[in-house]
Amino acid sequence: MFNKIILASLVTLTLSHASDEFSSERILGIEVGYSSLNTNKNGLNTSTNSAEFGLKIGAQNKEWRTTIAGNFFTKEGHKYKKVMLEFDRFVWASLYKTDSIVFKPYLGGHIGWMKYTDNFSLDDNGMVYGGQAGLAWNVLNEVDFDLGYRYSLTNIEELDNISSVVFGVNYIY
Numbered sequence: 001m002f003n004k005i006i007l008a009s010l011v012t013l014t015l016s017h018a019s020d021e022f023s024s025e026r027i028l029g030i031e032v033g034y035s036s037l038n039t040n041k042n043g044l045n046t047s048t049n050s051a052e053f054g055l056k057i058g059a060q061n062k063e064w065r066t067t068i069a070g071n072f073f074t075k076e077g078h079k080y081k082k083v084m085l086e087f088d089r090f091v092w093a094s095l096y097k098t099d100s101i102v103f104k105p106y107l108g109g110h111i112g113w114m115k116y117t118d119n120f121s122l123d124d125n126g127m128v129y130g131g132q133a134g135l136a137w138n139v140l141n142e143v144d145f146d147l148g149y150r151y152s153l154t155n156i157e158e159l160d161n162i163s164s165v166v167f168g169v170n171y172i173y
Contacts, residue, residue, distance in 0.1 A: 025059060025060050025061060025172050025173075026057075026058070026059050026172070026173050027056065027057065027058045027059060027060055027065070027067060027144075027170045027171070027172055028056075028057055028170070028171045028173065029055070029056045029057075029067070029144075029146070029168050029169060029170035029171065030053075030054070030055055030056075030168065030169055031052075031053070031054045031055075031056065031069075031071075031146070031166050031167065031168030031169075032051060032052070032053055032054075032166070032167055032168075033051070033052045033053075033054075033150075033164045033165055033166030033167065034049065034050075034051060034052070034164065034165050035049065035050060035051070035052040035073055035162060035163065035164040035165075036048070036049050036162070036163045036164070037049075037050075037073065037075075037078055037080070037159070037162055038159075038160040038161050038162070038163075039078070039118075039158050039159055039160060040158060040159075040160050041120075041122075041158045045160070048075050048076055048078045049075070050073060050074070050075030050076075051073075052071055052072065052073045052164055052166070053071065053072050053073075054069050054070055054071035054072065054166075054168075055069065055070050056068065056069040056070075056086070056168070056170070058086070060172075062090065063089065063090055064087070064088065064089060064090070065086075065087070065088040065090070065106065065108075065136075066085070066086070066087050066088075067085075067086045068083065068084070068085055068086075069083070069084050069086055069110075069112075070082070070083050070084075071084070073162075076119070077118050077119025077120070078116075078117075078118050078119070079116070079117045079118075080114055080115065080116045080117075080162075081114070081115045082112055082113065082114035082115075082128050082152075083112050083113050083114075084110040084111065084112030084113075084128060085110065085111055085112055086108060086109075086110040086132065087108050087109060087110070088106040088107070088108030088132070088134075089106060089107055089108060090104045090105070090106050090136070091104075091105045091106060091107060092104070092105055102137060102138040103135060103136075103137045104135070104136045104137065104138070105133075105134070105135050105136075106132075106133065106134055106135070106136060106148075107131075107132075107133050108131065108132045108133070109129070109130065109131050109132065110128075110129065110130055110131075110132060110150070110152070111127070111128070111129045112127070112128050112129070113125065113126075113127060113128065114126060114127070114128040114154055114156065116154075116156050116159055118158075122158055124156045124157070124158075124159075125156070126154055126155040126156040127154060127155050128152050128153070128154045128162075129152065129153060129154075130150065130151045130152035130153055130161075130162075131150075131151055132148055132149065132150040132151070133148060133149055134146060134147055134148020134149060134166075135147050135148070136170075138172075141172070142171060142172050142173065143169065143170070143171060143172065144169075144170040144172060145167070145168070145169060145170075146166070146167070146168040146169070146170060147165075147166070147167050147168075148165075148166050148168075149163070149164070149165055149166075150162075150163070150164045150166055151163050151164075152164075
């Protein structure tokens with residue numbers, strides 16, 4: 001319960017700050033990726049690979065991007081749903097005003113909540129956290145493409161980690 005209160009407080013504070021700082025560029029996006037779900041049950045390590053789908057909403061400026069993302073995964077009885085607060089720092093942006101395509105590499109992190117079930121007996125939820133890196137490129141004034149790698153850890157006992165390669169399309173308004 002304490003973790004949920006901390007997470008809710010963090011999300012509320014970040015969103016209130018983000019709305020003041022980033023009111024000029026808001027983001028609405030979809031993403032699809034290839035994820036590897038690594039579990040450890042009774043000393044037996046297994047990996048399940050499949051597609052991951054997600055939605056995100058957030059805000060950005062030339063240096064930072066903050067989003068709330070929801071992702072879903074289902075394969076061979078393994079299912080998860082996670083909601084995360086993601087924050088990215090654009091490391092470098094090409095000449096933003098003169099380039100027709102702007103490349104923006106980023107490094108970031110995420111924290112959130114996850115519900116995980118398998119086809120045996122596990123139905124658990126817990127915190128999820130990790131890091132991410134990628135490249136966003138602005139192809140139109142209103143559209144960003146995003147290609148990234150996300151590595152997540154969780155406090156769910158039988159779930160070791162999740163690694164994902166994700167492609168997203170973000171509408172900027």
